[in-house]
Amino acid sequence: MESKTLRSGLRFIHRQLDSPVVYVGIAIGVGTRHEKRGEYGLAHFTEHMLFKGTTSRSSKDIIMELEDVGGELNAYTGKEETILYALCPKAYAERALRLMADIVQNSVFAPHELEKEQTVVIDEIHSYEDSPSELIWDEFEDIVFKGHALGHAILGTEKTVSSFTQKKEQRFFEEHYKASNMVVFSQGDIDVEAFEVLIEECFSHAPEEAMPQRRTYEPPRLEESPRQITRRRDTSQRHVIIGASAYSMHDKRRLGLSLLVNILGGPGMSSRLNMSLREESGYAYNVDCVYTAYSDTGLVAINFGCGKQHVQDAIALTHQELKRITEEQLSEEELEQAKRQLKGQLTVASDGHENYFLSLGKAYLHFDKVEPLDVTMQRIDALQAYDLAEIAREIFPSERMYTLIYT
Numbered sequence: 001m002e003s004k005t006l007r008s009g010l011r012f013i014h015r016q017l018d019s020p021v022v023y024v025g026i027a028i029g030v031g032t033r034h035e036k037r038g039e040y041g042l043a044h045f046t047e048h049m050l051f052k053g054t055t056s057r058s059s060k061d062i063i064m065e066l067e068d069v070g071g072e073l074n075a076y077t078g079k080e081e082t083i084l085y086a087l088c089p090k091a092y093a094e095r096a097l098r099l100m101a102d103i104v105q106n107s108v109f110a111p112h113e114l115e116k117e118q119t120v121v122i123d124e125i126h127s128y129e130d131s132p133s134e135l136i137w138d139e140f141e142d143i144v145f146k147g148h149a150l151g152h153a154i155l156g157t158e159k160t161v162s163s164f165t166q167k168k169e170q171r172f173f174e175e176h177y178k179a180s181n182m183v184v185f186s187q188g189d190i191d192v193e194a195f196e197v198l199i200e201e202c203f204s205h206a207p208e209e210a211m212p213q214r215r216t217y218e219p220p221r222l223e224e225s226p227r228q229i230t231r232r233r234d235t236s237q238r239h240v241i242i243g244a245s246a247y248s249m250h251d252k253r254r255l256g257l258s259l260l261v262n263i264l265g266g267p268g269m270s271s272r273l274n275m276s277l278r279e280e281s282g283y284a285y286n287v288d289c290v291y292t293a294y295s296d297t298g299l300v301a302i303n304f305g306c307g308k309q310h311v312q313d314a315i316a317l318t319h320q321e322l323k324r325i326t327e328e329q330l331s332e333e334e335l336e337q338a339k340r341q342l343k344g345q346l347t348v349a350s351d352g353h354e355n356y357f358l359s360l361g362k363a364y365l366h367f368d369k370v371e372p373l374d375v376t377m378q379r380i381d382a383l384q385a386y387d388l389a390e391i392a393r394e395i396f397p398s399e400r401m402y403t404l405i406y407t
Contacts, residue, residue: 001370002192008206009180012199013364015187015357022093022188023354025085026100027361030176031078033149033294038163041156042172044077045121045164050084051075052113054106057099059113065099066092073099079150080295081365083358093190094198101202104177109169118161125155132235132406133305140241140301140404143229150294179206185361187353228403238311239406242318243301246395249293249366255376256383256391257300258291263338264325265289265302267345272325273302276317283310283317295366300395311405322396329389339380346376 003013035042051073052059066073071088073096084104086096129135138153145151155161184199233239247254265273265288277284287304306314330338350356350373363370 001372003364003369004196006179006196006200006203007208008203009178009208010199010203010206011183011364011368012196013183013185013360013370014190014192014195015360016192017187017189017353019188019353020090021087021353022090022096022186022190023085023087023357024093024096024100024186025083025184025357025361026104027183027185027365028082028084028104028177029080029181029365030082031080032152032154033079034176035149035152038160039156039168039172040152040160041121041154042160042164042168043082044154044156045117045161046169046172047075047077047082047084048117048121049109049114049169050103050107052117053108053110054102055108056106057102062099062103066096069095071096077154079154081362083361085358085361087354090188090190093186093188093195097184097195097198098202101199104182105203105206107173109166109173111166114164114166114169118164121155121161122158125158125161128155132233132239135233136239136241136404136406137301137303139231140243140402141299143402143404144243144245144299145297148297150297179203183361183365185357185364187357187360227401228405230405230407233406235406237305238308239303239305240311240315241301241303241404242315242401243299244395244400244402246291246298246300247293248296248298250295251293251298253387253391254293254298255379256388257298257395259338259342259380259383260325260388260392260395261289261291261300262342262345263330263334264321266341268341272321273304273318276321277304277306277314281310281313281317283307283314308407311407315403319398319401322398322401326392326396330385332385335383335385335388339383343377343380346373 001013001015003011005011030043032040032043051062053062066086066088069088069092071086071092073086075082075084084100086100088096142151186195247257263272265271273287273289277287284304284306287302289300289302292299302318304314360370
C-alpha cells in the first residue's frame with residue numbers, strides 16, 4: 001500500500017494488485033449531513049449532475065469515455081462522503097483518471113440538464129416510497145437522529161429537489177469539491193510513480209492548501225422520539241426495525257460492537273436472531289443486525305419482515321435475545337467461535353476486489369490511513385469477554401431501543 005499527500009492537499013493511496021483490471025476512484029468528504037436545512041438531497045443531486053457535462057465534455061462524452069473501451073463509471077452518495085469510481089482495462093487507467101479529475105473540478109450544471117435530472121431524481125424518490133423495506137431505514141434514522149444532521153434521507157424530498165438551481169449547485173460544488181477535501185484511490189497493476197505525476201498534472205490548477213484537519217462535530221443532541229411507532233403502509237408483510245444510537249467510527253469499542261452485532265444477526269445462518277426468529281419459531285424468513293458508524297455517532301439496528309400474526313411475538317423474541325446478550329457473558333468457547341467467524345468473514349470479503357477497493361477509499365478519506373487486515377485480526381484476537389459484556393450493557397438494553405413497524 002502506497003500513499004502520499006500532494007501540494008494541493010489532495011491525498012492519494014494505491015493498492016498494487018496483479019490484475020488486468022484497474023480501479024480508480026475519487027472520494028469527496030461531503031454527504032447529506034453537510035446539507036443546509038431546506039436543501040436536503042443536494043449532495044445526492046450534485047453526484048447525479050457530475051455526469052451531465054463539464055466545460056470540455058458533454059454528458060454523452062462522459063458516458064462514452066469509458067464505455068467505449070469496456071469500462072464502467074459509477075458513483076454513490078453517503079451520509080458523509082461521495083464516491084466516484086471507475087473500473088477498466090489497465091491500459092486505460094490514465095483515461096479514467098483524466099475523466100474523473102475533469103468531472104470533480106469542472107462540472108457546469110447546465111440548467112437544461114438540471115431540469116431533466118430533477119425529474120429523474122423525483123421519480124427515484126417515488127420509486128423508493130413504493131419500497132417499504134428500503135423506505136423504513138430512512139424513516140428509522142429520522143427517528144433515532146431526530147434534530148441531528150444525519151436524520152434525513154439521502155434522496156431528499158420532491159419539494160427540496162424541485163427547488164435546486166444552478167446557483168445552489170455551483171455554490172455547493174465550490175464549497176465541498178476541493179482537492180484538499182478529496183482522496184484519489186486506485187487498485188491494480190500500474191506504475192505508481194507515473195500515476196502520481198499524472199495526478200499532479202490533472203490537479204495542477206487546484207489551489208495549494210494544507211490538508212484539512214479531520215472534521216469534528218458536536219456530540220449529537222438528539223430530540224426525544226416515541227420509542228415505538230407504527231405506520232400504516234398497506235404492506236403484505238410487516239416490516240420491523242429495532243435499534244438505537246451507537247459508537248462513532250473513531251471509538252475504540254467499535255470493533256467489539258461489530259463482533260457482538262455479528263453474533264446477534266450477522267450474515268451467517270447461525271446467528272442468534274436467525275436461529276430464534278427463523279429456525280426455531282418460523283416467525284421471519286430473514287433477520288439482520290447491522291452497525292453503521294459515522295464520525296460522531298453510530299446506529300445499531302435489527303431488521304426483519306414477518307406476517308401480521310407474528311409481529312408482537314417476533315418483537316418479544318428479539319428483546320429476549322437483547323436481554324440475553326446484556327446479562328450473560330460469552331463463554332470462552334462462544335467467544336473463540338465468534339472471533340473465528342468474524343475473521344473468516346473479513347478474509348473472504350477482502351478477496352472481493354471492488355468492495356475492498358471502495359472500503360480503501362472510504363477508510364483513507366476518514367482516517368487518513370488503512371489498517372492492514374492482519375492488524376485487524378490481532379485486534380479481534382485481543383477482545384475479551386468482559387469488554388464485550390460492558391459494551392452489550394451499554395448499547396443493547398431494551399429501554400434504549402426504538403421500534404418502527406410498517407403494517
